[in-house]
Amino acid sequence: MTAHQRNLSASIDPVKLDRLAEVAIKVGLQLQPGQDLLLTAPSVAMPLVRRVVEHAYKAGAGIVTPFFSDEELTLARYRFANDASFDRAAGWLYEGMAKAFGANTARLAIVGDNPMLLSGEDPAKVARASKANSIAYQPALEKIVNFDTNWNIIAYPSASWAKQMFPDDAEDVAVAKLADAIFAASRVDQDGAVAAWDKHNARLRERTDWLNGQRFHALKYSGPGMDLTIGLADGHEWEGGASTAKNGIVCNANIPTEEVFTTPHCRRVSGHVVSSKPLSYQGTLIDNISVKFEEGRIVEAKASRGEEVLNKVLDTDEGARRLGEVALVPHSSPISKSGLLFFNTLFDENAASHIALGQCYSKCFVGGDKLTPQQIAEQGGNKSLIHIDWMIGSAHTDIDGIHADGRSVPVFRKGEWA
Amino acid sequence: MTAHQRNLSASIDPVKLDRLAEVAIKVGLQLQPGQDLLLTAPSVAMPLVRRVVEHAYKAGAGIVTPFFSDEELTLARYRFANDASFDRAAGWLYEGMAKAFGANTARLAIVGDNPMLLSGEDPAKVARASKANSIAYQPALEKIVNFDTNWNIIAYPSASWAKQMFPDDAEDVAVAKLADAIFAASRVDQDGAVAAWDKHNARLRERTDWLNGQRFHALKYSGPGMDLTIGLADGHEWEGGASTAKNGIVCNANIPTEEVFTTPHCRRVSGHVVSSKPLSYQGTLIDNISVKFEEGRIVEAKASRGEEVLNKVLDTDEGARRLGEVALVPHSSPISKSGLLFFNTLFDENAASHIALGQCYSKCFVGGDKLTPQQIAEQGGNKSLIHIDWMIGSAHTDIDGIHADGRSVPVFRKGEWA
Ligand SMILES: [Zn+2]
Ligand SMILES: [Zn+2]
Ligand SMILES: [Zn+2]
Ligand SMILES: [Zn+2]
Numbered sequence: 001m002t003a004h005q006r007n008l009s010a011s012i013d014p015v016k017l018d019r020l021a022e023v024a025i026k027v028g029l030q031l032q033p034g035q036d037l038l039l040t041a042p043s044v045a046m047p048l049v050r051r052v053v054e055h056a057y058k059a060g061a062g063i064v065t066p067f068f069s070d071e072e073l074t075l076a077r078y079r080f081a082n083d084a085s086f087d088r089a090a091g092w093l094y095e096g097m098a099k100a101f102g103a104n105t106a107r108l109a110i111v112g113d114n115p116m117l118l119s120g121e122d123p124a125k126v127a128r129a130s131k132a133n134s135i136a137y138q139p140a141l142e143k144i145v146n147f148d149t150n151w152n153i154i155a156y157p158s159a160s161w162a163k164q165m166f167p168d169d170a171e172d173v174a175v176a177k178l179a180d181a182i183f184a185a186s187r188v189d190q191d192g193a194v195a196a197w198d199k200h201n202a203r204l205r206e207r208t209d210w211l212n213g214q215r216f217h218a219l220k221y222s223g224p225g226m227d228l229t230i231g232l233a234d235g236h237e238w239e240g241g242a243s244t245a246k247n248g249i250v251c252n253a254n255i256p257t258e259e260v261f262t263t264p265h266c267r268r269v270s271g272h273v274v275s276s277k278p279l280s281y282q283g284t285l286i287d288n289i290s291v292k293f294e295e296g297r298i299v300e301a302k303a304s305r306g307e308e309v310l311n312k313v314l315d316t317d318e319g320a321r322r323l324g325e326v327a328l329v330p331h332s333s334p335i336s337k338s339g340l341l342f343f344n345t346l347f348d349e350n351a352a353s354h355i356a357l358g359q360c361y362s363k364c365f366v367g368g369d370k371l372t373p374q375q376i377a378e379q380g381g382n383k384s385l386i387h388i389d390w391m392i393g394s395a396h397t398d399i400d401g402i403h404a405d406g407r408s409v410p411v412f413r414k415g416e417w418a
Numbered sequence: 419m420t421a422h423q424r425n426l427s428a429s430i431d432p433v434k435l436d437r438l439a440e441v442a443i444k445v446g447l448q449l450q451p452g453q454d455l456l457l458t459a460p461s462v463a464m465p466l467v468r469r470v471v472e473h474a475y476k477a478g479a480g481i482v483t484p485f486f487s488d489e490e491l492t493l494a495r496y497r498f499a500n501d502a503s504f505d506r507a508a509g510w511l512y513e514g515m516a517k518a519f520g521a522n523t524a525r526l527a528i529v530g531d532n533p534m535l536l537s538g539e540d541p542a543k544v545a546r547a548s549k550a551n552s553i554a555y556q557p558a559l560e561k562i563v564n565f566d567t568n569w570n571i572i573a574y575p576s577a578s579w580a581k582q583m584f585p586d587d588a589e590d591v592a593v594a595k596l597a598d599a600i601f602a603a604s605r606v607d608q609d610g611a612v613a614a615w616d617k618h619n620a621r622l623r624e625r626t627d628w629l630n631g632q633r634f635h636a637l638k639y640s641g642p643g644m645d646l647t648i649g650l651a652d653g654h655e656w657e658g659g660a661s662t663a664k665n666g667i668v669c670n671a672n673i674p675t676e677e678v679f680t681t682p683h684c685r686r687v688s689g690h691v692v693s694s695k696p697l698s699y700q701g702t703l704i705d706n707i708s709v710k711f712e713e714g715r716i717v718e719a720k721a722s723r724g725e726e727v728l729n730k731v732l733d734t735d736e737g738a739r740r741l742g743e744v745a746l747v748p749h750s751s752p753i754s755k756s757g758l759l760f761f762n763t764l765f766d767e768n769a770a771s772h773i774a775l776g777q778c779y780s781k782c783f784v785g786g787d788k789l790t791p792q793q794i795a796e797q798g799g800n801k802s803l804i805h806i807d808w809m810i811g812s813a814h815t816d817i818d819g820i821h822a823d824g825r826s827v828p829v830f831r832k833g834e835w836a
Binding site: 033034036043046049050053054057058060061062063064065066067068070072073076077079080081082084085088089090092093095096097099100103105 | 451454461464467468471472475476479480481482485486488490491494495498499500502503506507508510511513515517518523
């Protein structure tokens, strides 16, 4: 115990932090007067939470309900809890969240915990706790992935995350670097952030309009270590940037976002692919993933690091071995150009084209909000407790769009839009 | 913004803080292996929360779910929210809590927010927000006051609370003083805290055994400014210290606690009484309360300060003007001897004999856990959204127990057990 501790929030520009909060409320959520808001955040993100709550109430929020996680509390469970604890979850809380989302409550997630927090803990316990949580959270998560309500994720530059990314820097320097990277990627590093987001959303819209006009049957990936054909779901729709939730509110679910994405056909994926960046999954770094698909299913999976965790993830349920998302990101994206590995999907998935194991988004179907789960499954949509994005794109990736008649159209060449 | 901030937790003895956490889990809750725990705390109480969570998991907790309040977030609502916000509450969350308590989840409340936090805000908004919360929380609160599950309240010496109590001291000195006062009152200032609580519980038990043997029909209070007869409910039972919740677990709901208490008859209270200490109610100090009872009902209420808030409280519902608790505390209690006003009921009610407006405890009836709400009402138990204790005892208070046949037995003389 020391008598003084360094105030790390001094490393974070308060003007840009406030802009991030404003963008979360006005662009990310477009929070409506009278709308309630449920937010989750690491306890250390309190300076950002305070800015967000002020902007929320100024926008006319009904009631804002915050939940805080804390790294030490999370670790205390792994270090001291009975074995039986790892199959438990606070079901009553998750049920309540599902109810709230079903009643027009908006959802904001502030991420920032150390991505490697659980890397020293027993992987079996981590997997069990994660599965118990996933099962309990499933009804609430479905309302989020199906956009029943407007939602948004933003990031806070916590010290533990910053030290993970910049281990050789002093803590305050590391926090300042991460803060700058988050602010730049989130387009709040300059005045006029809301207008900048409008412009960015318009550019992404041009891409999705073109792709939706093409109606490709499949995408064919080629490049070093990659020979992969990803069938697209029947009636798939490309999404990117702003989208309209079922409650009628236009929101930007991810800040930052650079991707356009749609639903692959979960039974029409074949070939092999290796990851182009490490995947940070619940405290474990999974590196050099190499998988082989047959009829949509991963039949072989290897990794140079974290292979045990990868295989546990793939065994979560039947859908965990199939794809639920395919996303295109140019190699020249600002996050890719930063050269940083964030160990966090919100950022890293926007540095490269990627695919996701597990649950699909009903949003990524034409008229998706009117489709039954059965119709989605018939059209090729995947179902799973998990949704995990991992990066496959690089400066060497070529992608062709394949029409039903076999005609091929260049989509990406050497990692850029063709 | 400053580059350094004082680490106030350095003013708090970590050994005693850990002992308080241990006493909360082992004495306050007697948390059972496999039992879930829901805890609420101010965000600044994180150092205590971390100790509590460690002790909870060491005791075999299933899953611990913490909720944090934050003074700045609370104020943001009052300063920036639309008018309509003040009639809203997170109903889905409170419903979930009721469900959890009904499913054997234990409940720990850590208090410590600045008791005067809302004193500068619009009293009408404070009252509306409080009422909306009370209504939403009612199903959960009923399970707590009826001891469906084991619960406990402890306190953390936050800086804002400490500065309220010791305005002339530097912040770190104020925190150290409040910490010492909390640790002493909570009997964790010395080794063997769990054993000290066993002894204290046994002493309180002697008092309740004697009172339960007497079966008084009423208590008659006399002293300066006080001529009050409080009828006791039919089949009332005196409680104090440890009690057995309906889930079979013996818990100490309040730490500290010095009182023995029971249920008054809500239609048989008459006379007048003045408060002997100020009441801190949701950020307002209500001082020199003076009330007149007729047939159990407050027909006149005055206060030298906070009278508007007092009258708003009395208008909450029909039961808000009637008594739900009567409690005996000797003037020589350790908290009384400290001479401190804590502005917090958990402490101040243990400095003096008191009464409470509003909801009664079914626990304070013989066989109370088997009585229906209707039977409780018939026996004289009160029902209300509120339960507010305020102090009437002093060094000059005489109390006589009155038997049904009119026979009088001295209970207190000059503020001490007779
Ligand atoms: Zn994606
Ligand atoms: Zn994804
Ligand atoms: Zn009391
Ligand atoms: Zn009380």
